[in-house]
Amino acid sequence: MNEAVAGAPPIELIGLNKWFGAFHVLKDIDLRVQEGERIVVCGPSGSGKSTMIRCINQLEHHQEGTIRIHGRSYGRDTRENDAIRREIGMVFQSFNLFPHLTVLENCTFALTWVRHMPKQEAEDLAMSFLARVRIPEQAAKYPLQLSGGQQQRVAIARALCVRPRIMLFDEPTSSLDPEMINEVLDTMVELAESGMTMVVVTHEMGFARKVADRVIFMDQGEIVEEAPPEAFFAAPRYDRTRLFLSQVL
Amino acid sequence: MDHAAGPAATPPPAEIFRPRPARRAPPSTLGVQGWIRQNMFSSVPNALVTVIGIWIVYAFFDALFGWAIGNAVWQAESRRECLDEVGRAGACWPGVIAWIPNLIYGLYPKDQVWRINLAGLVLLLWAVPLWLPRVQSKVQIGLSLVLLFPLFASYLFLGGEKGIVWSALIALGLAAFLWTLLTAATETVFGLGIARFAVAALGFASRSDETRRRLAIAVLLAVYVVAVILVQALSLPFVPTRVWGGLFLTLVISGIGIAFSLPAGIVLALGRRSRMPLISLLSTTFIELFRSVPLITILFMFNTMLPLFLPVGVEVNQLLRAIVAVCLFSAAYMAEVVRGGLQAIPRGQYEAASAMGLGFWQATGLVIMPQALKIMIPTIVGNFIGLFKDTTLVSIVGLFDLLSMSRAVGEDTRWLGLFLEPFFFVTMIYFVVCFGMSQYSLNLEQRLSAGERR
Numbered sequence: 214m215n216e217a218v219a220g221a222p223p224i225e226l227i228g229l230n231k232w233f234g235a236f237h238v239l240k241d242i243d244l245r246v247q248e249g250e251r252i253v254v255c256g257p258s259g260s261g262k263s264t265m266i267r268c269i270n271q272l273e274h275h276q277e278g279t280i281r282i283h284g285r286s287y288g289r290d291t292r293e294n295d296a297i298r299r300e301i302g303m304v305f306q307s308f309n310l311f312p313h314l315t316v317l318e319n320c321t322f323a324l325t326w327v328r329h330m331p332k333q334e335a336e337d338l339a340m341s342f343l344a345r346v347r348i349p350e351q352a353a354k355y356p357l358q359l360s361g362g363q364q365q366r367v368a369i370a371r372a373l374c375v376r377p378r379i380m381l382f383d384e385p386t387s388s389l390d391p392e393m394i395n396e397v398l399d400t401m402v403e404l405a406e407s408g409m410t411m412v413v414v415t416h417e418m419g420f421a422r423k424v425a426d427r428v429i430f431m432d433q434g435e436i437v438e439e440a441p442p443e444a445f446f447a448a449p450r451y452d453r454t455r456l457f458l459s460q461v462l
Numbered sequence: 463m464d465h466a467a468g469p470a471a472t473p474p475p476a477e478i479f480r481p482r483p484a485r486r487a488p489p490s491t492l493g494v495q496g497w498i499r500q501n502m503f504s505s506v507p508n509a510l511v512t513v514i515g516i517w518i519v520y521a522f523f524d525a526l527f528g529w530a531i532g533n534a535v536w537q538a539e540s541r542r543e544c545l546d547e548v549g550r551a552g553a554c555w556p557g558v559i560a561w562i563p564n565l566i567y568g569l570y571p572k573d574q575v576w577r578i579n580l581a582g583l584v585l586l587l588w589a590v591p592l593w594l595p596r597v598q599s600k601v602q603i604g605l606s607l608v609l610l611f612p613l614f615a616s617y618l619f620l621g622g623e624k625g626i627v628w629s630a631l632i633a634l635g636l637a638a639f640l641w642t643l644l645t646a647a648t649e650t651v652f653g654l655g656i657a658r659f660a661v662a663a664l665g666f667a668s669r670s671d672e673t674r675r676r677l678a679i680a681v682l683l684a685v686y687v688v689a690v691i692l693v694q695a696l697s698l699p700f701v702p703t704r705v706w707g708g709l710f711l712t713l714v715i716s717g718i719g720i721a722f723s724l725p726a727g728i729v730l731a732l733g734r735r736s737r738m739p740l741i742s743l744l745s746t747t748f749i750e751l752f753r754s755v756p757l758i759t760i761l762f763m764f765n766t767m768l769p770l771f772l773p774v775g776v777e778v779n780q781l782l783r784a785i786v787a788v789c790l791f792s793a794a795y796m797a798e799v800v801r802g803g804l805q806a807i808p809r810g811q812y813e814a815a816s817a818m819g820l821g822f823w824q825a826t827g828l829v830i831m832p833q834a835l836k837i838m839i840p841t842i843v844g845n846f847i848g849l850f851k852d853t854t855l856v857s858i859v860g861l862f863d864l865l866s867m868s869r870a871v872g873e874d875t876r877w878l879g880l881f882l883e884p885f886f887f888v889t890m891i892y893f894v895v896c897f898g899m900s901q902y903s904l905n906l907e908q909r910l911s912a913g914e915r916r
């Protein structure tokens with residue numbers, strides 16, 4: 214039953230509900246992301262954006278509804294769940310690089326321990342991704358020796374190394390100094406151009422305009438509005454969306 | 463990204479910003495002289511403190527030197543002779559020298575002492591590969607050292623009859639030792655472990671994976687067979703733990719305590735953080751119970767109460783009881799140390815590992831634990847040092863550790879009343895061991911965090 218279905222959409226959230234204790238964080242979320250689609254999620258703080266994308270790779274567990282990744286749904290079998298989430302790379306606001314490993318080791322980590330790839334092969338692959346995010350010369354350093362922007366690019370390379378089919382970004386530029394935001398966004402734009410399926414939580418509306426196929430606006434745990442960026446920015450349907458846009462633009 | 467530009471009034475042409483060059487720091491703050499002036503003589507009270515401090519240190523070491531070396535007696539037949547020669551102005555070392563074998567080995571039979579020395583040598587050789595840069599199988603060697611050395615050593619120390627199971631276990635320890643030596647040698651020279659090296663050397667390198675694996679296993683079995691034969695050939699007379707003592711006993715108890723407490727502490731700490739209520743409750747209860755009671759009490763309990771609970775006729779060796787007590791006590795402390803380390807690791811680390819598809823145990827073992835243990839190195843080693851010193855308490859239950867052995871010198875009729883010198887000698891041993899541990903921990907800390915600071 215639970216096998217990747219050819220042609221199934223990469224991500225399907227159906228009737229997703231989640232509570233933190235008694236607090237209803239996600240309310241009836243329905244979302245379907247097509248192959249190669251770039252989704253930008255925005256909304257006020259506390260609206261449930263992070264929680265939603267963390268449900269997609271099961272860093273949070275939902276109570277109601279179904280999540281399908283390429284047609285496979287999460288269940289009780291933890292091995293199966295681990296196999297599904299290996300299709301998904303994630304980049305965090307706080308980078309979450311492993312400080313006790315070098316940049317290169319961070320990148321080969323999953324290849325070695327999850328994919329069981331021989332060392333040399335893993336290093337070559339990791340170097341090619343570090344080159345892609347344009348920091349191959351930092352490979353031997355430790356993460357804390359890099360700038361925030363460089364760290365985030367390493368985090369992107371690390372997530373890409375295992376060749377995920379979906380990439381999730383949770384506010385990847387929010388903890389960066391303004392001068393470093395663009396280097397990370399440029400990397401993400403390049404990634405988008407390569408056809409990766411992406412879900413990006415961000416307040417960088419310039420990025421949304423340039424890259425997104427669809428922008429999703431969330432408030433109070435609901436998807437209020439979803440539209441292509443032109444329509445979203447030109448003529449938002451709800452007053453709540455207008456208020457939000459007037460604050461971030 | 464794109465910010466709309468404001469209304470366009472042409473700005474004046476931009477000026478060029480030139481950072482000014484850095485200047486040299488004032489000379490009075492540089493170099494040794496600068497440091498001394500700034501830190502020791504910056505003001506009158508500061509200078510006064512410095513002078514008084516230096517004088518106190520000098521006076522102390524001068525007196526100590528006079529007693530321990532300057533006026534000391536090195537050759538005498540009894541304490542009387544010493545007193546006749548220098549009175550109490552100098553130390554009487556001959557008593558200590560005569561007792562050194564006992565201070566180190568307790569009452570272990572003289573003709574069997576080589577067994578302890580051999581065990582020490584084995585331990586040393588087993589551990590050395592862990593510091594050799596070209597050795598790759600460090601994890602396996604380290605694990606085998608912690609798990610199997612005690613098996614082998616306990617036979618060396620105890621001797622006596624060995625049944626079939628016991629022989630097999632001892633041989634396992636010896637085999638692991640032989641394997642360590644061989645692997646360390648072949649990895650250093652050829653970059654291959656002994657099994658793979660042997661397969662290659664025998665000309666099977668190009669065969670299928672399956673054949674190579676079988677051969678490798680055969681090589682390991684051969685090592686085991688050699689060990690079995692050696693163990694069969696080795697027949698040692700029984701030495702009861704009653705006569706163990708001195709530094710040897712202290713090292714046995716603290717060594718086992720140290721080797722046990724870290725892994726057990728890790729398990730308990732994970733148990734306490736577990737989401738499963740029963741496991742968490744059990745771990746917490748154990749930790750809090752043992753942490754809330756002094757070690758002396760636990761030693762007493764195990765010594766006097768345990769026999770009451772055991773069925774009649776079952777007797778647990780006294781040394782074993784003390785070791786178990788020390789192990790459980792130190793495991794409870796270590797658990798809290800490890801838990802402190804775990805708490806310092808941000809949740810994001812676990813999430814990142816988990817998002818990559820690592821399971822709980824992999825994430826814990828490869829990402830969380832290495833970081834947690836590393837930041838806790840000073841505390842962990844501090845606990846080891848504490849444990850080493852706490853073993854002096856086993857004298858309460860009638861064991862003759864290093865410290866109680868030193869008191870026995872003054873009870874010897876020839877050296878009656880000679881307490882200070884042996885005490886001083888033992889203090890130096892404790893100091894050397896503990897100071898060594900703490901220095902090594904500093905060194906380890908620095909090496910591990912090299913390059914991780916900004």
Ligand SMILES: Nc1ncnc2c1ncn2[C@@H]1O[C@H](COP(=O)(O)OP(=O)(O)OP(=O)(O)O)[C@@H](O)[C@H]1O
Binds near residue numbers: 233238258260261265
């Ligand atoms: N582990 C948790 N336990 C309890 N409540 C939580 C937890 N994580 C998040 N919440 C709550 O759930 C709500 C949604 O949080 P979430 O992190 O998804 O918001 P967000 O939209 O990502 O906000 P931000 O823009 O600040 O990141 C918030 O009110 C938050 O306080």
Ligand SMILES: [Mg+2]
Binds near residue numbers: 263264384
């Ligand atoms: Mg968030």
